[in-house]
Amino acid sequence: MSSLLLSLALALYLLTTATFMAQVMTGHDALRRVAHALLAAGFAMHAASLGVQVFLKGYEVLATFQDELSFIACIMVGLYLVLAWRANMSVVGALVTPLAFLFSLSAHAFDKAGPELPHALQNVWLPAHVAPAVLGYAVFAIAFCLSLIYLLQERQLKAKRKGDLFRRLPSLETLDDLNYRFVTWGFALFTIGLITGSLLAKQTWGELWSWEPVQVLSLITWLLYAALLHARTVGWRGRKAATFTIVGFVVVIVTFLSVNLIFPGKHGGTFG
Amino acid sequence: MQREILIVGVNHRSAPVEVREHVAINNGALEGSLQRLLAVPSIEEGVILSTCNRVEVIAASTDGDHAVEALTDFLAVDEHLPRERLAEHLSVYRGREAVRHLFRVAASLDSMVVGEPQILGQLKDFYNRAATVGTAGTVLHRCFHKSFSVAKRVRTETGVASKAVSVSSAAVELACKIFDRLEDKTAMLIGAGTMSELAARHLLAHGVHGMLVTNRTFDRAVELARDFHGTPVPFEEFPNYLHMADMVIGSTAADEFILTPAIVHEVLRQRKYRPVFLIDMSVPRNFDPRINDIDNVYLYDIDDLGGVASENLDERTREAEKAEAIVEEEIDTFWRWLASLEAVPTIVALRDKIEAIRKAELEKTLAAFAEITPAQRQALDAMTSAIVNKILHAPITHLKQQDRQEEALYLAAARKLFDIEQPEDN
Numbered sequence: 140m141s142s143l144l145l146s147l148a149l150a151l152y153l154l155t156t157a158t159f160m161a162q163v164m165t166g167h168d169a170l171r172r173v174a175h176a177l178l179a180a181g182f183a184m185h186a187a188s189l190g191v192q193v194f195l196k197g198y199e200v201l202a203t204f205q206d207e208l209s210f211i212a213c214i215m216v217g218l219y220l221v222l223a224w225r226a227n228m229s230v231v232g233a234l235v236t237p238l239a240f241l242f243s244l245s246a247h248a249f250d251k252a253g254p255e256l257p258h259a260l261q262n263v264w265l266p267a268h269v270a271p272a273v274l275g276y277a278v279f280a281i282a283f284c285l286s287l288i289y290l291l292q293e294r295q296l297k298a299k300r301k302g303d304l305f306r307r308l309p310s311l312e313t314l315d316d317l318n319y320r321f322v323t324w325g326f327a328l329f330t331i332g333l334i335t336g337s338l339l340a341k342q343t344w345g346e347l348w349s350w351e352p353v354q355v356l357s358l359i360t361w362l363l364y365a366a367l368l369h370a371r372t373v374g375w376r377g378r379k380a381a382t383f384t385i386v387g388f389v390v391v392i393v394t395f396l397s398v399n400l401i402f403p404g405k406h407g408g409t410f411g
Numbered sequence: 412m413q414r415e416i417l418i419v420g421v422n423h424r425s426a427p428v429e430v431r432e433h434v435a436i437n438n439g440a441l442e443g444s445l446q447r448l449l450a451v452p453s454i455e456e457g458v459i460l461s462t463c464n465r466v467e468v469i470a471a472s473t474d475g476d477h478a479v480e481a482l483t484d485f486l487a488v489d490e491h492l493p494r495e496r497l498a499e500h501l502s503v504y505r506g507r508e509a510v511r512h513l514f515r516v517a518a519s520l521d522s523m524v525v526g527e528p529q530i531l532g533q534l535k536d537f538y539n540r541a542a543t544v545g546t547a548g549t550v551l552h553r554c555f556h557k558s559f560s561v562a563k564r565v566r567t568e569t570g571v572a573s574k575a576v577s578v579s580s581a582a583v584e585l586a587c588k589i590f591d592r593l594e595d596k597t598a599m600l601i602g603a604g605t606m607s608e609l610a611a612r613h614l615l616a617h618g619v620h621g622m623l624v625t626n627r628t629f630d631r632a633v634e635l636a637r638d639f640h641g642t643p644v645p646f647e648e649f650p651n652y653l654h655m656a657d658m659v660i661g662s663t664a665a666d667e668f669i670l671t672p673a674i675v676h677e678v679l680r681q682r683k684y685r686p687v688f689l690i691d692m693s694v695p696r697n698f699d700p701r702i703n704d705i706d707n708v709y710l711y712d713i714d715d716l717g718g719v720a721s722e723n724l725d726e727r728t729r730e731a732e733k734a735e736a737i738v739e740e741e742i743d744t745f746w747r748w749l750a751s752l753e754a755v756p757t758i759v760a761l762r763d764k765i766e767a768i769r770k771a772e773l774e775k776t777l778a779a780f781a782e783i784t785p786a787q788r789q790a791l792d793a794m795t796s797a798i799v800n801k802i803l804h805a806p807i808t809h810l811k812q813q814d815r816q817e818e819a820l821y822l823a824a825a826r827k828l829f830d831i832e833q834p835e836d837n
Binding site: 292296297299305306308310311312313316373374375376377378379 | 585587588589590591592679680683684685686703706707709711715
């Protein structure tokens, strides 16, 4: 059931991506409405599929990194829909949707029974740790997309290229402001995830901090985003901030993948 | 010999701003330049047009080939621009082509932003100044007046002007790609000029909140500031106010850069690196082009803005074609006038020649009579004159009335039949 819903969502995401691409290339407003309708439908399917998962497995839904990826993708799409409701952001949609598609696809492809969730982890701190972390990742992903668009628009303006694409990109100030807000929210959520994660570790293994690879990488990510937010107060805005956001997100991806695939350790293999 | 109309110069299509700024003639130096132009041997009449987008000399000359060379030398006075480099970018129009070019310029068909209304006013201004100095003569007077009426026809009979998208709207569009909203933004206008004032007006119309105005003449700044509901700033102190401006429009007659990367770096630091949009409307340029390399600064000069505006060109193409047809029609009318001017010297030469023959033959005949009364003498004179006039009447009437192509044929025939020299221009 859940797998069928996810497949439908995937198909809709793919269709939306194509529609967004066509919209960005031709500039037809009608295409944007079609894309948003398709995306909203895809989001509904995706959310339903996750709902079924939660209903069936409870906490264990958060136990595999595939499901987490799927959650992240779904939240990204939801965030984009909120954003698009406020401003004309088709170009951002053309980037978010394929990314969400890729994340969900890997979730779908790896769809297999994960290892049993250790009994020790089955306590309230698990969702308190995973929920903000997953939300934070999704928010960082949107900030990443906004930054890529920023760099694209900035290059168009500097090079004085004034094609049709240029007209359809949001203003630099809009992109930079949104980027700032998303990074701030992402950072706050990530910080909560880090704290609750430590508390969960204390509950499970008896110590707050054990220099696990995931902890080290998460700390690096946290420091990077902290540095970015600090740098903004002294004028690191625009292109520098966008580049920094992209680097930050690459580190997030590396953290996420390495924790789950390369250094399972105590932490990985079960959840991210 | 007949005067030929020719136009030699650089414009936004033939030369980049880097070249145009070296050829540009300073507003205050125009009268001197006109005097200098008239002193050029092969030039009989001349008008100088020097705007942001073009520096062109419209001249009438009886020796076109030499005139083109002389005008190239005339324009190549800036030691920073070698004559060879100028020659690469020079556009030369002669005869009918020159008339077409002038008409198209006047009708704003050759503008960077087709249909923009400023050019006609500028053209009239430059023509009037040439007329005051006395460098415009019969041919150019007629040609310019004709160009004004062409412009008027194009404006009233086609949609070219009404759909005009000026460089200013291009500036506004760019501002909207940099800034989220203009309502909380401040602009600064450095110097004054038609284009820059128009750009400032457009920005204000699109919601720009504050306007700082500075000018070398403080009174002018005060006057403009009142007009824009802005704040005047003394010219010497404008760098201290730059950090307040999100958009800066430069349009001064300065020969050197008034904004350098160093100044902009400092301004950005004060602004905490909030983005700045710099619009350089002047030729020669006021803002160092290297400023564009600085992060969060977007520098556009008048050429760059033109690139933005030209995208709206397609929809105006049909109207432009209508306008081109008007121009062609008017060239024909003007050309007929110019041609009739060419017939006159031929007719004069013809009359002179026949008159000379009559006089010579009359004297010879009179010398043969020993005694002749003044009355008889007068009668003979009147008779021969009447014969000459009667014979010449029909050919001269024809020469005056022919249209251009046939007339050239008749003129050539007349010259050959009566064995007269090329008509001399007086």
